[in-house]
Amino acid sequence: MPTKPDTEAPDLLVDVRDLSVHFALRGGTLSRLFGRDSGTIRAVDGVNLSLRPGEVVGLVGESGSGKSTLGRALLGLVPATEGSIRLRDQDLAQLSRRRLRQIRRVVQMVFQDPNAALNPSMTVEEAVGDALRVHGMKSAAERRAGVVDALERVGLSPVELFLSKYPRDLSGGQKQRVVLARAIVLNPTLLVADEPVSMLDMSVRAKILQLMLDLKHDLDLTYVYITHDLATAKYFCDRVAIMYLGRVVEIGPTEEIFAHPRHPYTKALMAAIPEPDPDKMVPRDLPRGEIPDAAQPPLGCAFHPRCPEAVSGCGWESRDLRTLVEEHWLRETAAYDEERTVIGDLAHLDAPSTSATIGSGGSAQVRAILEGMKAEDPDEPLWSGVQSIEDAGSGVTVSFEPAPSPALRRAGGVEVACVLYPDEG
C-alpha cells in the first residue's frame, strides 16, 4: 500500500502551527442583548500538523473531536481563532475572503454525504464545470473538455452518458465520483477528504478508496483523510493523527501507531474495532462515559476522566470528585440519605477547579465518608491526585495536584500527548 513519499524534500506543503478554532456559543436573548459571554466551544485547540507533498495523513477521532473542523480550517471554510496555517508561503489564517477563494484552486474538499454535496438542480456537467467557471474559465467548450477529462479520471465512462444527468439519477458511488471529479477538476495539490466513504455501501467503499489512491498517483495529490474508521485509515494513510476534544493526542506513522498504540485513547479506539471472533466479547476497557463538553473541557489531559490508565498527574479536578461521589451513591444506595445530608449540594463542583469544597454537616463526618469511599476502591486514580484534604468550615477542601495539558512528546517513532510518556530527550 502507499509508502512514504519517495522524495525527501524537506519543504512542507502545509504547516499548521498552534491552530485554534473556537466557536462562540449562542446564549439566550437576554445574554445576547447584554453582550454576556455564553462560552466558547474549542473545536480545535492548539493543533500542530505538517504535511509533506504526496503524503496521506489521517485525522482520526470520535464525533466531536474536531477533526472535521480542522479539515474545514485547511480550506479556510471556518476562520482560525489563533495560530497559522501555512500553505507553501501563504498564511491562510491571514488571507482575505477574496484571496481565500483563490486558494481553493489548490486545496479542495470531498464531502461525507455525496447525496447532499451536489446541487440537486445542476447536471453533472454544470456541477463539475462550475468549479472551473468560478475560477474564470469563460468558454463553455473549454469547460466541457475539463469536465470530460475529470469524469474520465474518476471512472465515470462513457462520459456522454453522465454529462446531462442530475444527481438524483445517480447511485451513491457515482455521486461520490462526481464529487471527486469536481474536486480534482481544478488540479489541486491538497485534497481534504471528510469521511469520503462512510456513507457508501461496503462494496463501493474499497473502489472509491482505490480510486482516490489512483488519483493520488496520477495527479501527485496530498490527502488529509478525516475518518472515525480506523480500518480504512490503516489501509489508506501514511501517517495518522488521533484527535480528542480538539487536540492531537498521538501522531505518527500508520504502521507504528497500529502496531504499538501508546496513548490510552488510541488503545481504546483500537480495542473498539470489532473482531470477527465469536469467543471474544465486546472489548473490556472501552473508555467510560461519553466525550465531555467541549465548552468546558476537563482540566489537565482532556481524556483523564475516561482513561483506564490514569495516574496522579492527569489533572484531577472538582467535576471528577462529583462524578466519584455520585457513583459511590449509585452503588451504596442505602447510605445515600444519610451521606447526602452530610455532603450537601454538589452542583457547585461543576465549575472546573483544582480545589473543591464539599460538605455541610461537619468536617469530621465528611472526611469519614471520603475515607470510606477511598477504602471501597483504593485503586481509583483520583485519590493519588489529591494533594491535601483540609477542614473548611463545616466541610473540607480537597486540593488536587494541578497539571497542565500534556504536550505532544516524542515516544518511539511517534509523538504522544500523555503523562505516561515523558519527554525522551
Add this chain to the structure above:
Amino acid sequence: MRGTPRALLKPFTETTGLARWMLVAGVLLTAVFVVFAVFAPWIAPYGFAQASSGGTPFPKLGHPSSQHWFGTDRLFFDVYSRVIWGARTALKVVVLSIVLCVLLGVPLGLASGYYGGWFDRFVVLVMDAMYAFPSFLLAIVFSFLLTNVYGGSVVAVSLSLTAVYIPQYFRVVRNTTLSAKEATYVEAARAIGASDGVIMRRYLLQNVIQSVPVLGTLNAADAILTLAGLGFLGLGIQSTDAAEWGHDLNRALADAGSGVWWTGLYPGLAIVLLVTGLTLVGEGLNETLNPTLRRRRLLPVVMPPRNVSTPAEEEQG
C-alpha cells in the same frame, strides 16, 4: 436547449386526474384572455373609447344587436370592445406587477435569508408590517399616493399591486433560502471557491424559486380582483385612458335599476372567468410542483438497450 419544451410540458405530462384537468381548463381559459389582450386591436370591432363609427354615433345604452354584440353603455361605448380591451389592461397590470414582485422580492428574500443578521431583521420587519395591513386597504393607499405621481395609469396601479404582493414573494424565498443555505452543497460551492453572489445565483436561486410560479399565478388571480376593486372605487385607471372592467362595473351600477343588464353582465363575466382561469392554473401547478400534494402519473418503464457495462455502472443500485 433541447430539454426546455419538455420541461415546460412537465406539469402536464406528469400529472393525472383532477390536477391535470384543472390545469388544462385553467390554461385554456387564461389563453382565451391572453389572445384577447394581445390581439385586441384586431378582435375588437371598435376602440375602447370610441363613441361613433364612420360618422354615425353609437346609441346610448343600446340593446345588444348585430352592430353591438354586447350593446353600448351610457357613454356611447361599445361594451364588447371594452371587454376585449379590458383584457389587455388587466394583463398589462398583472404582468407588470408580478414581474416587479419577482424582480424585487426574490433577490431581496435571497439576500435577506443568505446574509441574515441585522439586514435580515430589518427587511423582515418592513415586510411583516406591510403584510399586516389588509391588502385592499394597502392597495387603496398606494394607488392614492401613486396616482398623484403617475396619474391614473397602468404603472401606478401596477406599483400599488406590487406593494401588496411583494411580502409574499419575499417570505417564501427568504424562508426556503434559510433552510437551503445550510445544505452541504452550499458549503461545497464555497469549497470550490464560489463567491456569495455566485452561490446565491447558481446554487440557491434554482432551489428556492420553485414555489414562485404557483404564487405568481395565484396572486395574478387575486390581483385581477384587486384591480377591479380599485377601478370600481374610481381609484384605478380612468375610462378614457384604457378599458377597465372594474370601472365599467361602477358605471353599470346605475344602469342595473333601469333594466340595462348588458353593461354590467359582460365585464363582470370577464372578471369571473379570468380569475377562475388563473386560479385553476395556480392550483393545478401547486398540485404538480408541491411535493406534499403531488401525485405523479406512473410512466411506463422503458428499458435501456443493452451495452457493455463499465465499472461505474456496476455501482448502480
